[in-house]
Amino acid sequence: MLFxxxxxxxxxxxxxxxxxxxxxxxxxxxxxLPVNHGAAEELLAVAPDLVLSGSGGTRLAERLLGALGxxxxxxxxxxxLEAYAANLRRLAAALGVTPRAERLLAALAAKLAxxxxxxxxxxxxxxxxxxxxxxxxxxxxxxxxxxAGYADLATELGLGFGGFVALESLVAAHPExxxxxxxxxxxxSLAEQLLDHPALRASTxxxxxxxxxxxxxxxxGAFSADAVATLEQARP
Numbered sequence: 001m002l003f004x005x006x007x008x009x010x011x012x013x014x015x016x017x018x019x020x021x022x023x024x025x026x027x028x029x030x031x032x033l034p035v036n037h038g039a040a041e042e043l044l045a046v047a048p049d050l051v052l053s054g055s056g057g058t059r060l061a062e063r064l065l066g067a068l069g070x071x072x073x074x075x076x077x078x079x080x081l082e083a084y085a086a087n088l089r090r091l092a093a094a095l096g097v098t099p100r101a102e103r104l105l106a107a108l109a110a111k112l113a114x115x116x117x118x119x120x121x122x123x124x125x126x127x128x129x130x131x132x133x134x135x136x137x138x139x140x141x142x143x144x145x146x147x148a149g150y151a152d153l154a155t156e157l158g159l160g161f162g163g164f165v166a167l168e169s170l171v172a173a174h175p176e177x178x179x180x181x182x183x184x185x186x187x188x189s190l191a192e193q194l195l196d197h198p199a200l201r202a203s204t205x206x207x208x209x210x211x212x213x214x215x216x217x218x219x220x221g222a223f224s225a226d227a228v229a230t231l232e233q234a235r236p
Contacts (some may be wrong), residue, residue, distance in 0.1 A: 001075075001091050002052060003029060004222060005100055012046040022183030025215045025223045035127050042062040049200035050094065054061035077219075080107070080143040084220035090153060104222045110223040115232045117149025123236050125210075128195065136162035148231035151178060171199055174236065181214040210234040 002011060003018075003026040016037055017023055036042040040061040043051055051065055053074045053209045062072050073094055078084035083103050092101030113166035126134060127141050134160035135141040137152065153175050157165060180195055216227035 001088050001222070004088070005092055005095055005097050006105060008033060010095075012048045013043065016141040019040070021215065023215055023218050025221070027215075040068075044068065044070070048174075052091070077140075079139050081112075081140075081147075081220060081224060084140075084224070087220075100113060108222045108225055112147060112228060115217045115225070115228050117147075117232065117235070121174040122149055122151040122207075124156075124174075125179055126151055126170065126173070126175040127152035127179045127181075128165075128200075129181060130195065132164050132167060132170070134159055134162060134165045134170075136160045140224070141217055144224060144227050145179065146218055148228045149229065149235050150179075167197060168197060177208045177210060177234075179212060179231070181217070182211045208234060208236055 007061065008029060011033055013034045013036045014030050016035040019027050019035060021027040024030060034046060034209070036046075038061055043061065051062075051070055051072045053062055054120055055073055055074060055076045062074065062164070065072050073091070075085070075087050078087055085108075088101045088105065089098070092098045123143060127145060128134060131154060134154055134157065137155045138160050139154075142152050142154055153173055154162070156170075157163075157175065159165075178200070210228050210231060212227050216223055216230070
């Protein structure tokens with residue numbers, strides 16, 4: 001959100017994860033900025049006027065910063081684009097750039113309106129991730145899959161925030177569309193091998209396999225509309 005709302009001159013430091021192209025659509029900008037690992041010492045060294053933290057951030061660092069008089073603004077993870085909009089507006093107000101946030105959100109709404117799915121039955125789809133993890137119905141991925149006109153199998157499977165689904169159970173559910181996240185990795189991992197299991201390939205031979213760039217929907221942003229577009233264009 002900080003990358004979306006302000007120029008680099010206003011950014012004192014960003015998390016080191018923002019340089020990972022598999023996670024961050026702003027990795028090129030992050031490459032030219034100082035990075036931190038969430039330690040209070042690192043943050044104090046850059047003398048920020050405000051520190052932004054996720055709800056899963058380093059609590060000790062937040063307490064230390066607060067004790068030293070450094071304001072900390074913490075945000076819950078956005079599990080929908082509505083939650084993202086609320087977070088963006090809150091941050092924009094703190095930074096004094098509310099008009100910028102409203103322009104971003106208006107552009108996002110316009111793009112999503114153009115991607116509205118046609119009437120008719122929604123194809124049954126499942127997001128299947130490394131180690132057999134399926135994001136649940138209370139996640140950002142579910143929100144984006146639904147906006148693209150799919151019926152998310154996570155609801156049928158009774159998954160709230162998500163859970164691990166055995167390959168046999170997935171095959172038995174007969175999804176029409178298999179959705180996977182892709183990222184630029186330099187080496188294969190055992191966790192990802194399940195996505196290419198022969199049984200999975202055979203079970204979805206008549207279905208459609210859709211690949212979404214992981215950095216478009218790991219976290220919410222105006223760029224999440226591109227994930228919806230990818231899904232919408234691949235819908236049977």
